[in-house]
Amino acid sequence: MTDLVLASVRQPGSDTVADIHLRDGVVAAIRSADVPLGLPRNVPSVDCGGRYVIPGLWDEHVHFTQWAMHANRLDLSKATSAREAAAAVGRCLVAEKPGGAAVTVGVGFRDALWPDAPARDMLDAATGERPVALISHDLHCVWVNTAAARLYALEVDASGLLREEPAFLLTRELGRLPDSVVDEWVNKAGHAAAARGVVGVVDFEMTWNRDPWLRRIFAGFDSLRIEAGVYPADLERAVAAGMKTGKELDGGNGLLHAGPLKVLIDGSLNTRTAFCVDPYPFGGHGLLTVGEPELQALLERARDTGFVPAVHAIGDAANRVALDAFERAGVGGRIEHAQFIRREDFPRFGALGVVASVQPVHALDDRDAAESNWLGRTDRAFPLGSLLDAGASLVLGSDAPVAPLDPWAAMSAATTRSAFDGREPWQPQEAVTREQALCASTRGRGVVRMGDPADLVLLDADPLSVADPDLASMPVAATLLGGRFTYDGGLAGF
Known part of the structure; x- marks a missing residue:
């Protein structure tokens, strides 16, 4: 058995000091610091000095090789x-x-x-x-x-x-560069992500993504958990290989799992190809790149083969098309981006079991483009608060390299709607709370509990009370994946 004690930690929002016992990659016990854990003297212990502990952070939408x-x-x-x-x-x-x-x-x-x-x-x-x-x-x-x-x-x-x-x-x-070059860049990017408290990513790299990650993991990549997405062109190949969303792919290492089926049905705001109900100022409604019958067939195939469908939809018309297809196929899943939504569609996310996978930094980067192209309608652009109020589930990501792979930047944007650049917060009524943002970045965990995976982050400040301008640069003291340190900023000396 592998044991480790994180001594003298606090949960966000609490002054209670506790010790956490990690055993074989799981949180085995959490006890007040004045109550002995009853472990042998030779169990290694790290004095965390009252630092705050949170569950490990996930970036739910990246293009990892492109980011590297x-x-x-x-x-x-x-x-x-x-x-x-x-x-x-x-x-x-x-x-x-x-x-x-x-x-x-x-x-x-x-x-x-x-x-x-x-x-x-x-x-x-x-x-x-x-x-x-x-x-x-x-x-x-x-x-x-x-x-x-x-x-x-x-x-x-x-x-x-x-x-x-x-x-x-x-x-x-x-991107067709020598594997040795790209893999070195990927390793550096993985370590940089771990240094920001990241323990896992959903990787939507636009390729057959399983084999590059197997190569990297067997060569020693171990800083993150990877859920490798599949695109429609490779769906039948994945099915033939016995893959389905959530299945472990790396022979017991626990680092690589099959991710969702990614389907892109419209373009983007900045290229004015997001599919919208109302025309753009220059004309046109954007592009619907996958027809409704084809989308429904893909969702049904995903349902029947064990893949969670993740539909890229940015414009309000594209989100409507995606929700209609989820409803007809009788399957839940995810909508990636969900940047612009009709108000009558907000409650459909929760009712249909469709998660909104959103990238809050885009709201700050794209505010001018949104005001220009969705003039008079941006009260329903990047509508995080409205989605939560309507019963939707949110998960946060970056879409790296579109925005930096840094969950703290995403949480800051989600909770403040501000880049602290002298401009007023944009559509501040759509901000979410710190607790909501933390839950959406930790796969719903929010706080550390017994039985959780020992994927943990130690922080030098309380993420629930640090000043708004400081949240994006939250100091990370250490990151653990399965109870081992993937980043140690000098705390443990590992």
């Missing part, structure tokens, strides 16, 4: 115009050392509010014959120059923009 690559690509998130973004790429090429990658990849641009429009000849003028591909912050758009279009045999118009499925296909192609 993001840190190693040109960051264009600060570009305020197409011309500025093109110039930044040009400067990068001038400074680039010989022998670099064959294609220059930039990430993070936001063109929805740019005063000028991306154009292929604008990018050509800055980059010449070097192939360049720039991935938007929401992953739904890629801006390429002529050299990249030629290299990848792409059909692009004068804008140089690819949207939705063509953009996803190119993004996957750009």
Whole structure:
């Protein structure tokens, strides 16, 4: 048996000091510090000095390989115009050392509010014959120059923009790097996530995701639990392999499980492809990328094969279509994003057993785009409080690399609706409480109880009472996964 005692800890909102006994990866006992646990003297113990303990944090929606690559690509998130973004790429090429990658990849641009429009000849003028591909912050758009279009045999118009499925296909192609390189980046990203208290992620990387994670885990990756999503193109392959949501895939290590079936049915706000009831100011309603009969058939197949369906729906019309399909298929599941919802659809989430998997930081990043494109209707944009009030269940995530993989940033955005940048909180009536945000980030656990997995986080401050501006930068002292330290900020010396 493997035993460890976390001595002198407190639960959030409480001054009671307790000792927690961990045995074989489970919380075996919680006792007041003045009541002995009755364990042998040789059981290792860590003095936590009255720090606060919470259940381990989950990020319920990431693209993990893309997130790992993001840190190693040109960051264009600060570009305020197409011309500025093109110039930044040009400067990068001038400074680039010989022998670099064959294609220059930039990430993070936001063109929805740019005063000028991306154009292929604008990018050509800055980059010449070097192939360049720039991935938007929401992953739904890629801006390429002529050299990249030629290299990848792409059909692009004068804008140089690819949207939705063509953009996803190119993004996957750009990610075809040596496994050794990508896996090193993934390991670093996993350790960084553990340092923020993360114990697990739902990974919706747009590929057959089981095998890369098996390779990484068998090579030593052990900082996070991974639930690897499956896309419709690979559903029958997954079924033939005996997979279903929740099934362990790594032979007893307990780190890799099959995740949900991910179905994308509309686009995104910043590309103006989210499927909406009312037209956009420039015209059009966005895109419904999966027809209603096809969606219903996919949900029924998921139901019959043991997969939890997770439907990407951002626009209010897309959310209506998704809820209708869940109802007709007679199955619960998740809606990923749920950014814009008709009020009459709020109570349908709880009634149908559909979880709202939301990314609160997007509400802050996209507030200007929402006000521009959903003018006069943003009182029902990113409606976290209204969904909870209507009986829905919430889980929080980042959609990394769209937003940083950091649950504290998500909880801060959810509870304050503010980036503390001098602007007033946006639609503050949709804020949730600290307790609600913590529950939505810990798979409903909220507090540590006997019998829980020993996936725990030790904090230097009480997450229920720290000042609003400080929540996003919450100091993490240590993270444990199954009772072992995956991050130790100097507390235990492990």
